[in-house]
Amino acid sequence: MHEVTLIKGDGIGPEITEATLKVIDAAGVKINWDEVSAGEAALEEFGTPLPEAVIASLKKNGIGLKGPLTTPIGSGFRSINVALRMELDLYANLRPSKTFPGVLSRYEDIDLVVVRENTEDLYSGVEHMVGADAAESIKIITRKASERIVRFAFDYAVDNGRKKVTAVHKANILKLSDGLFLEAARDIAGKYPQIEFEDRIVDNMAMQLVLKPEQYDVMVMPNLYGDILSDLCAGLVGGLGLVPGANIGEEAALFEPVHGSAPKYTGKNYVNPSAMIMAAVLMLAYLGEKEAARRIENALAEQIKAGRDVTADLGGTAGTKEMAAALAERIKVS
Ligand code: NAD
Numbered sequence: 236m237h238e239v240t241l242i243k244g245d246g247i248g249p250e251i252t253e254a255t256l257k258v259i260d261a262a263g264v265k266i267n268w269d270e271v272s273a274g275e276a277a278l279e280e281f282g283t284p285l286p287e288a289v290i291a292s293l294k295k296n297g298i299g300l301k302g303p304l305t306t307p308i309g310s311g312f313r314s315i316n317v318a319l320r321m322e323l324d325l326y327a328n329l330r331p332s333k334t335f336p337g338v339l340s341r342y343e344d345i346d347l348v349v350v351r352e353n354t355e356d357l358y359s360g361v362e363h364m365v366g367a368d369a370a371e372s373i374k375i376i377t378r379k380a381s382e383r384i385v386r387f388a389f390d391y392a393v394d395n396g397r398k399k400v401t402a403v404h405k406a407n408i409l410k411l412s413d414g415l416f417l418e419a420a421r422d423i424a425g426k427y428p429q430i431e432f433e434d435r436i437v438d439n440m441a442m443q444l445v446l447k448p449e450q451y452d453v454m455v456m457p458n459l460y461g462d463i464l465s466d467l468c469a470g471l472v473g474g475l476g477l478v479p480g481a482n483i484g485e486e487a488a489l490f491e492p493v494h495g496s497a498p499k500y501t502g503k504n505y506v507n508p509s510a511m512i513m514a515a516v517l518m519l520a521y522l523g524e525k526e527a528a529r530r531i532e533n534a535l536a537e538q539i540k541a542g543r544d545v546t547a548d549l550g551g552t553a554g555t556k557e558m559a560a561a562l563a564e565r566i567k568v569s
Contacts, residue, residue, distance in 0.1 A: 237522055240292040241268040244302020245275045246496025247506045247555075252302045254508035254559030255515050261563035262527040264519060269296055273315060274304035274496075284315050290322050299489045300518055302511065303496040313360060320353045325482035325489055326380065327387045328353040328461060329517070332468035332478055335509075337540035338549060340473040347444075347468045348397070348453045350388040351461020353482060355380050358458045376412040376457060381419035387483070388455035389427040399431040400424065403440045403456035403464065416457055441467060469493055476507035476548050479514035481521070490518040504554035507546040509535060512562070534565040 243252040259266065271289045278284045284304070293299045304315045319325070328351040334344055361373035388400050402420035406413040417434060424432035435443065437460045444451065444464065448471055456464065469478040475494035482489045492510030500506050512535060519528040538544055544561035545551035553561070 237264070237266045237298075237524075238296045239266050239268055239518070239522075240289075240296045240299035241270045242273050242289065242299065242301040242304070243270070244273075244496060245305040246303065246498040246501045248274075248302025248304070248496055250502070250504065250555050251492065251506060251508040251511040252300075254555050255300070255511045257559050257563050258508075258512055258531055258566060259515055259519070259527075261566040262519075262524075262531050264522075264524050264527045273301075273319075285318055289319075293319075293323055293487050293489065297487045298518065298522065299487070300515060301489055301491040303492060303494060305496045305498065317358060317360075319489065320482050323482075323484055323487045323489070324354065325484040325487065326352065326354050327384060327481075327483045328465075329391065329481040329483060330461075330465040330468065330478065330493060331517075332465070332472045334472050335477060335536050335539045337542055338473035338477065340471065342448060342471045345448055345468070345471045347448060347451055347471070348391070348395075349461055349465040349468055350384065350391065350453060350455040351465060352380060352384040352455075352457050354458075356458035374409070374412050376415050378415060378419050381416045381457075382423055385420045385423040385455050388453055389423060389430055392430045392453045393427065397430070397453050399433065399452040400427075401440070401451055401454045402432070402434040403437050403454055403460050404434060405437050405460075407436055413457070420455065437464070440464065444468065444471070465493065474548065475510065476546070477509045477513065479510055479517050481514070481517045483521075488518075488521055490514040490521070504556055505547065506555055507548050508555050508559055509539070509549075512559075530566055530569050531562075534562055534569050538562055538565060 243249045269292050271292045273289045274284050277286050306314045330349045333346045355375045357374050359375045364370050404413040404417045406417045478493045480493045491514050516528045516532050544553045
């Protein structure tokens with residue numbers, strides 16, 4: 236029996252979480268869910284969107300599944316998601332974008348993985364005004380964080396049969412900060428001679444991903460570029476409703492959909508639960524439940540390809556609940 240922290244999240248979070256739990260249950264994996272409240276619900280109940288109990292539960296269990304969280308506006312809190320990543324030192328953000336045949340997209344056979352550094356760069360929160368009319372945000376890059384994220388990318392490539400790692404940077408302009416990242420990437424790459432290594436300047440990378448995505452495999456980059464390019468990759472496979480993310484550190488790992496809480500669809504039984512289900516697939520693989528992960532992913536791919544019992548964004552007429560119920564049946568007989 237696995238013990239896993241569960242944060243249902245805000246907006247559409249509870250609906251896609253219910254759908255995901257149903258699917259995990261159908262795959263026969265036994266999980267004891269340690270449910271904790273964060274986000275808007277916690278702000279109402281406890282006066283803070285990130286109560287200490289959330290961090291404590293994640294530290295105790297070392298693993299969590301999380302729905303999207305709305306960052307309350309005007310509460311003085313930066314972002315709960317960024318705070319969680321910082322508190323638990325979840326330094327690696329892994330975002331695989333893979334084509335599901337049958338999804339309307341201009342591209343076929345996309346299979347890209349963005350490994351985004353999660354703890355520094357322009358997300359360190361070091362910002363200040365210079366007088367009334369200028370502002371400075373400090374970009375922090377360290378050798379330690381750069382080396383560990385590049386090592387993570389190469390280890391992921393080795394463990395998952397990947398062939399190439401591309402380091403993405405802007406070292407031609409940001410000679411010190413991105414220069415240090417690139418130097419660290421080259422140093423670590425030398426330790427993995429079995430994996431091809433190359434580097435790309437981020438603006439060129441954005442164009443290359445649109446023109447020739449098939450040339451890329453695993454990409455590793457500092458925080459801001461990872462934030463932007465992982466959404467670009469999500470676009471290549473048909474949108475945010477399908478793409479999962481994992482935040483991984485030495486002590487804990489937190490799995491979530493890439494999309495947000497889509498408040499306008501709250502309670503409407505309308506949105507696609509696939510990104511959250513795929514986050515659970517990543518989580519199950521991390522827990523060593525590889526067979527269950529494979530069964531869920533295959534069943535979801537089959538259902539999407541068949542085009543029946545899928546939500547409106549996938550061209551169907553099913554609601555969140557109906558899509559999950561059909562998927563659960565498909566998994567039970569697989
Ligand atoms: P969003 O991802 O919530 O929604 C943007 C649009 O994408 C939606 O209006 C909808 O059309 C579509 N969409 C998103 N998820 C979908 C799904 N599962 N199925 C079908 N369509 C889907 O982005 P937003 O509106 O910019 O953000 C809303 C809130 O979510 C904000 O408070 C933001 O801070 C938060 N957010 C949280 C996370 C997270 O928890 N990791 C990530 C992004 C945004």
